[in-house]
Amino acid sequence: MNSIEQPNSVISSPKGKSPAIYAAGGAFVTLLVVAALAAVFWPAGPPPGMGGPGGSPGEGEGPGGGMGFGPMAVEVTYAIETIAAEPVNLVGSVAPHRQSVIASEVDGVVAEIAVDEGHRIRAGALLVQLNTTTAELNLAAALASREEASARLVRFESELARMSDLMERNAVSQRELDQATADRDAQAHSVARFAADAARLEELISKARITAPYAGQVSAVHLEVGEWASRGGQVVTVVDLSEVEVTVPVPERYVAAADQARRAGVRVPVTFDAIPGRTFEGELKAIIPEANPGSRTFPVLVAVGNPENLIQGGMVARVLAQVGDPEPTVFVPKDALVLRGGFTSVMRVQPMPPEGGGAAPAGSEVSGGEQGAGPQMGMVEEVPVEIGPGIGAWQAITGSIVSGDSIVIRGNENLRSGMPVIVAAEIAIEPPPAPDPDRPMAGREGEASAQ
Numbered sequence: 001m002n003s004i005e006q007p008n009s010v011i012s013s014p015k016g017k018s019p020a021i022y023a024a025g026g027a028f029v030t031l032l033v034v035a036a037l038a039a040v041f042w043p044a045g046p047p048p049g050m051g052g053p054g055g056s057p058g059e060g061e062g063p064g065g066g067m068g069f070g071p072m073a074v075e076v077t078y079a080i081e082t083i084a085a086e087p088v089n090l091v092g093s094v095a096p097h098r099q100s101v102i103a104s105e106v107d108g109v110v111a112e113i114a115v116d117e118g119h120r121i122r123a124g125a126l127l128v129q130l131n132t133t134t135a136e137l138n139l140a141a142a143l144a145s146r147e148e149a150s151a152r153l154v155r156f157e158s159e160l161a162r163m164s165d166l167m168e169r170n171a172v173s174q175r176e177l178d179q180a181t182a183d184r185d186a187q188a189h190s191v192a193r194f195a196a197d198a199a200r201l202e203e204l205i206s207k208a209r210i211t212a213p214y215a216g217q218v219s220a221v222h223l224e225v226g227e228w229a230s231r232g233g234q235v236v237t238v239v240d241l242s243e244v245e246v247t248v249p250v251p252e253r254y255v256a257a258a259d260q261a262r263r264a265g266v267r268v269p270v271t272f273d274a275i276p277g278r279t280f281e282g283e284l285k286a287i288i289p290e291a292n293p294g295s296r297t298f299p300v301l302v303a304v305g306n307p308e309n310l311i312q313g314g315m316v317a318r319v320l321a322q323v324g325d326p327e328p329t330v331f332v333p334k335d336a337l338v339l340r341g342g343f344t345s346v347m348r349v350q351p352m353p354p355e356g357g358g359a360a361p362a363g364s365e366v367s368g369g370e371q372g373a374g375p376q377m378g379m380v381e382e383v384p385v386e387i388g389p390g391i392g393a394w395q396a397i398t399g400s401i402v403s404g405d406s407i408v409i410r411g412n413e414n415l416r417s418g419m420p421v422i423v424a425a426e427i428a429i430e431p432p433p434a435p436d437p438d439r440p441m442a443g444r445e446g447e448a449s450a451q
Helices: 019-041 133-168 174-207 252-264
Strands: 072-078 080-103 108-113 126-130 209-211 216-221 234-251 267-272 275-287 297-305 316-333 337-340 343-351 376-391 394-399 406-410 420-426
Touching (some): 080 216, 080 376, 126 234, 133 174, 174 209, 234 316, 252 275
Antiparallel strands (some): 072 406, 080 316, 126 209, 275 297, 343 406, 376 420
């Protein structure tokens, strides 16, 4: 056989170039793209604390050493200091001032249900109407019998008068006079019996109309039209929420202070998780003289006015009790707190250092500027704090924050120390209530029930 020799085939790139050349070219282009992106997004200088001696910013580094996106716009307010005693937050639950399960006083078939769950009702409003057809027929019969008996009684009284006149003339015997008297008395008893039957039926018909004993709100309807309502059976549940009672467990070490505040008529601030931003005032109404054997706490009843019916039964309530000697306490808005890595901090805005370095002038403040002056620049300082109890929108803190410090409350989540910011607005927040320094467990008195 003739063998066909295959020539050696050499695979080569066009124009004889090697694949290594293409790889090198691709790597070079990639490096150019990375370098271009680094030039755009890399910080203007070394990281804070690494640029210059002693951790000062390096040459050419901006105030924040941040990315090249410019200062962030933030909203600020000011830390405040107020007189506050030892705050004790007590968590409790809400119960209506009055709650009644309305029962039927008579037996009968439900003819009408005039309310439904959630309806607001006034005192005396119709709740349920029972069928009274049979009672009305019996009443008509009793009234007719009474009228008939009354007419016969008139005749018997006339007959007795006639017999008495004849007796005076010795025209009839004593026995006949006694019989006429007995007939008149028996008829009088019949009239009284029919009148009592009519009154009983009228009362039965009246009680078949079940009405609200007081103004309130319907929380449950226990019957349906056509069902049999038994005497004493549940018909409708009505609650009165014009005032509510908050029950809070008070540790035994505070019971004496709570009782002193109750006798003095002290009002305490009360907040509700379901009604954010509102603070109500409550009055210590009573201290239950029996402790919970497990927790050693005493139930304390706090009465809270509810004219707007915003507070509902079963809500979670928080009562701020002030105990001990009042002392100055620093507060910041709760929105100013930043939780990061298990620590809590506050972003304080300091004035920008003057050009050329050096510290900011003493007493300088960062603010949104006067009207028409435009937003002001500042530098962020992250200040660690320890948090205490909260009062409404404010949180008690301890640390190096002092009254008057400019605190970031909007846009603080992504800030770091040394970053420049623009103060876009100053937000005014109503300060927390100051307690009466002469009374334990005191809240602010003399104000509206809801702020």
